[in-house]
Amino acid sequence: MAHVTPLLKKQSLCPEQLSNYWPVSNLSFLSKLTERVVADQFVSYLNRNDLYVPVQSAYMEFHSCETSLIRVVNDLLMSVDEGMGSLLLLLDLRAAFDTIDHAILIQRLRDGCGVS
Secondary structure, eight states: OEEEEEEESOTTSOTTOGGGEEEEEEEOHHHHHHHHHHHHHHHHHHHHTTOSOTTOOTTOTTOOHHHHHHHHHHHHHHHHHTTOOOOOOOOOOTTGGGSOOHHHHHHHHHHHHOOO
16 A cells, blocks of 8 residues: 655646656555565675676666766767767656556566566
């Protein structure tokens, strides 16, 4: 059970349209504790089996936006030093989880990570 509160994604969006809201769930202590235990086990499993992408920074211990930015700037500077061209493509993935196909996600977790 959770208390779900709608939260407007951006102040500039129309508050009359339901798709402009995030569902924010206020979970019980037991739910949060269970989620934390499962997340810790999953991260441990991914680390133990070397399943993280080498440039993964989100949700990684000792990584932040700053470490990602340093990596990108370093890669661009190295490319310039080697006389190579560079292209930087930035994507806004804030709404990515709103459109994810859960059947495909479960299949990829099973096939790519051995999680079922």
